[in-house]
Every structure is written in C-alpha cells, then in structure tokens.
Amino acid sequence: MTESEAAVAWAAPYRADPIDATANLPGSKSLTNRVLVLAALADAPSHIVAPLRARDTELMASALRSLGTRIDETADGWRVEPGPLRGPAEVDCGLAGTVMRFVPPVAALASGDVSFDGDPYARERPMSTVLAALRDLGVVIDDGGRGALPFIVHGTGDVPGGVVTIDASASSQFVSALLLSGCRYRDGVDVRHSGKPVPSMPHIDMTITQLRTRGVEVDDSEPDRWVVRPGTPKAVDVRVEPDLSNAGPFIAAALATGGRVRVSDWPEATDQAGDRWREIATLMGATVVRDDSDLVVDATGAIRGVDLDLHDVGELTPVVAALCALASAPSYLRGIGHLRGHETDRLAAIAAEINALGGDVTELDDGLEVRPRPLHRGTFATYADHRMAHAGVVLALGVDGVRVENIATTAKTYPGFADEWERFVR
Known part of the structure; x- marks a missing residue:
C-alpha cells in the first residue's frame, strides 16, 4: 500500500466497553x-x-x-x-x-x-x-x-x-x-x-x-449429481431474506466487546451459509438465542479459540479469522483452500494483514492457523474485497488505531456499510 492510499484509509471505530445495539441487514x-x-x-x-x-x-x-x-x-x-x-x-x-x-x-x-x-x-x-x-x-x-x-x-x-x-x-x-x-x-x-x-x-x-x-423438477438424490428437467420456471413473487453472511461483523461485535447484539428478522429456516453464525458464535463463547423474529447474541469478552471446518461456509472466514486473532487460545480454520480463488487470495490476504498488525497467522495447505498475540495500530488492506473490509472493522473494535483501506469496497454487498457501522458501534 502506498503512503497516499494509507492516508485516506478509514479510521474504523474502536470500542472499549461492551456494545448493546441492533443490526438491520440488507437483503441477501x-x-x-x-x-x-x-x-x-x-x-x-x-x-x-x-x-x-x-x-x-x-x-x-x-x-x-x-x-x-x-x-x-x-x-x-x-x-x-x-x-x-x-x-x-x-x-x-x-x-x-x-x-x-x-x-x-x-x-x-x-x-x-x-x-x-x-x-x-x-x-x-x-x-x-x-x-x-x-x-x-x-x-x-x-x-x-x-x-x-x-x-x-x-x-x-x-x-x-x-x-x-x-x-x-x-x-x-x-x-x-x-x-x-x-x-x-x-x-x-x-x-x-x-x-x-x-x-x-x-x-x-x-x-x-x-x-x-x-415448479422446476430437480433430482439431487445421488451425491455429486444434479438433474434438472427441461421446463420454464413459473413466475413467483418473492421477498428476499436479510443477508446472513453480512451479519458476521455485527455478531462479531458482541464477541469482540463482550456485549449484546440483536440481529433483526433472522429467518427460522434458510439455505444461507450465514446461518452457521449461530453455531460459530456459540463455539467462540457467546450465548445465542431467538427472541421472536430476532437473533440475540450475548458475550462476555472472552473469545475461545476454535477448530472449525469452514468448507461449506468459506465466505465467513475473514471475520472468523479476525475474531480468532482476538481470542484467548489458538484456532485452526480448515477446508478453505478454495478461498484462494475468490475476490482475492483470501488466505494470503488474511495472514498478511493480521500479521502486519502484530498477529501470528500461518497459511496451511487448506486453511489457516491463528495464534493470538497483542495487536497494534496500523492500516488494514482490503484488496478490493468486501469480506476483508469486514475483518478489518472487527479487529478495530479491539485494537485502537486500526485504519481500513478502501472501506467503500463494502458497497459490493452492503451500500452505506461504513455509516451504518459507525452508528452501530458508537
């Protein structure tokens, strides 16, 4: 990153006390x-x-x-x-x-x-x-x-x-x-x-x-085979569910600050990969419950290290890795070699940026090993990748003085994210 790019990096909010806030997510x-x-x-x-x-x-x-x-x-x-x-x-x-x-x-x-x-x-x-x-x-x-x-x-x-x-x-x-x-x-x-x-x-x-x-006939009864019969899809009016992958930084805020976060309108049944946040947050030490149509996450500030296979939910990896860098014990994130072909090589990017802040992340053939260390202020590069930006703002919650480069890249899936994040955190 050049000096001019670092100079315009966004000063992500730091939070020294437990958060208590509600997140309203955009559509998936x-x-x-x-x-x-x-x-x-x-x-x-x-x-x-x-x-x-x-x-x-x-x-x-x-x-x-x-x-x-x-x-x-x-x-x-x-x-x-x-x-x-x-x-x-x-x-x-x-x-x-x-x-x-x-x-x-x-x-x-x-x-x-x-x-x-x-x-x-x-x-x-x-x-x-x-x-x-x-x-x-x-x-x-x-x-x-x-x-x-x-x-x-x-x-x-x-x-x-x-x-x-x-x-x-x-x-x-x-x-x-x-x-x-x-x-x-x-x-x-x-x-x-x-x-x-x-x-x-x-x-x-x-x-x-x-x-x-x-009304389209699909046969997926055989592993690794999907048969779609010919036909024209019927027109269906639909309401799009909130984007549960975008819930990641908000749920992470509860864990990173030892606070409480309410996510509005969490669907009771969904195919979204982000629904796995309920399990991940629990494994990392939070209490996760439904309250009517909302999901409520309560945390103590003590983040547990985890050993997770994220193969099916790889898009959650950057924020999970950021939490692991703030945890009390080492973590292993596995099954995510395919992330090297996403918006950027996410494994290399995560390791490089956390390590640049004083962290200790090692790339594995199929994942990451994250060993917590005291982190320091600095600029977190995003590689034009919205999920990397989400990881940066989570780290900033626990590390005063972190700036996130090109926060505008979050517009890929969350227009106005920076303004909403500041409102949410403050």
Whole structure:
C-alpha cells in the first residue's frame, strides 16, 4: 500500500466497553441474484421485494437488461418482465462471481453475440469450468484459450443441454450456474461433479430450493449429481431474506466487546451459509438465542479459540479469522483452500494483514492457523474485497488505531456499510 492510499484509509471505530445495539441487514446478495436470473427466465412477470441494492446485484440487473429482460424499479423492489433473450450485448461482471458465472449460461439462450468482461482482478478468477461445460452442452464460446474473462458467448437461441461432467471443487457457483439456466435447455441438464468435495454446498441447496419453488423438477438424490428437467420456471413473487453472511461483523461485535447484539428478522429456516453464525458464535463463547423474529447474541469478552471446518461456509472466514486473532487460545480454520480463488487470495490476504498488525497467522495447505498475540495500530488492506473490509472493522473494535483501506469496497454487498457501522458501534 502506498503512503497516499494509507492516508485516506478509514479510521474504523474502536470500542472499549461492551456494545448493546441492533443490526438491520440488507437483503441477501446470493438470493437476490438467483431470483433475478430465474425471474428473467420465467413464464410471466414477477415482483422481487426487498432485494439487495448493491454493486453485485446492480451488475446482475444490468446484465439481464442488456439481454432483453425488463426490470423496473418499484416502491419496494423490482418488477421483472421476461423478454426474448437477444444480443448483441455487453456484460460488465465487475468482480461479481455470480454475474461472471450465472449469466453466460443465460446468454447461451440469447440470439446473438454476448461479450463479457469485468474488473482487472476478475480476469484472474477461474472460469474455465463453466466455459468448458457450456461447450460440452453445445454452446460456442470464444475466449482465446484463456479460460477466463474476457470472452464472447455466441448465442443461437437454443442450447441442446444434456449430461456434463465438471470439477466444481473450486466453486459451488459452477454448479449453480448450470442448474439455474439448465431448465430452459432443450434436454435440461445432468450435472455430474468429479473431483475434491464441492465447497459452499448451502449455495447449491439455495439454488435448488429456488428452482423447486418455481415448479422446476430437480433430482439431487445421488451425491455429486444434479438433474434438472427441461421446463420454464413459473413466475413467483418473492421477498428476499436479510443477508446472513453480512451479519458476521455485527455478531462479531458482541464477541469482540463482550456485549449484546440483536440481529433483526433472522429467518427460522434458510439455505444461507450465514446461518452457521449461530453455531460459530456459540463455539467462540457467546450465548445465542431467538427472541421472536430476532437473533440475540450475548458475550462476555472472552473469545475461545476454535477448530472449525469452514468448507461449506468459506465466505465467513475473514471475520472468523479476525475474531480468532482476538481470542484467548489458538484456532485452526480448515477446508478453505478454495478461498484462494475468490475476490482475492483470501488466505494470503488474511495472514498478511493480521500479521502486519502484530498477529501470528500461518497459511496451511487448506486453511489457516491463528495464534493470538497483542495487536497494534496500523492500516488494514482490503484488496478490493468486501469480506476483508469486514475483518478489518472487527479487529478495530479491539485494537485502537486500526485504519481500513478502501472501506467503500463494502458497497459490493452492503451500500452505506461504513455509516451504518459507525452508528452501530458508537
């Protein structure tokens, strides 16, 4: 980080006494982008209430609009009217994995060429699995042999579909991408995984739930195989759940300060990976209870070290690691080697930034070892990664003088996060 970048880094709030505050979360990014795709492929218009309005979801809405879907603003969300999918079109993926992976299978159903590109780091994110799978299903794609952005999908308005075998061990999004659009392919899709275990399985469960809600037949009875029958999704009006992954820094605030945090409108049943925060917070020493529709987290300030397999909920890792750095004993976070291919190499980034503040984090082949040490003031880099920014603000709660570089990157999934965090902490 240059001196000029450090000079404009945000002075994240420090809290010397127990917090007692309520968090009201924005809508889930994962749900918003899935229901947007399915609404664009549906048999009639639908209404999405309380969607997330953030960079990733705006990029998804823009991508679908460019392909012929009408998405109108309403007082409480979006009205989505499917239209004939067509090109030519250009799709800006930004740094959104859901856009760069979910939209190409939709573009294959368009008549005309659809070009894809994104932020500079987006060109380094793995895409070869999705592109190769689409080719196996009958789609013509020009990527210059890169297996990454930028590329062009040559849509013909029809995709044969059928059986395809992929290695989805780098991202569950590879599976979800094919399932979401596969129902509109002539023969549906029969996706088979061959490789190490698929990470973030709750996200695939979420995809399947949303397909079934719209009348699409999905058979997931066989491990590592998902069969989607051909058919058009039914239009369904939906209210988007709060984003439980974004609950991470707020729940962590209770643990880091020995206080109490109430998270409003926590769903009783959900496919979201962030629901695992209830278990993680308990293991780290908090008491977690439901109070009507809310989740209440009480903590004492003594954070326990943990040994956690986060394979299915890898997105929670940065905030968990920040808490581990403030804990009373060493922690081991496992099953998260796939995080090296996220917005940044999250394992390397977490280790580098906590260690720069005086911490002791070692990268393992498939995770992190975090040994607590006294931390000192400094600047925490985010690598344009919203989850890294969340980790930085949690560390700042317990370490006076931590500045978080590029806090604006949180707009990817939480517009106005910095202002809301200051209100919450103060």
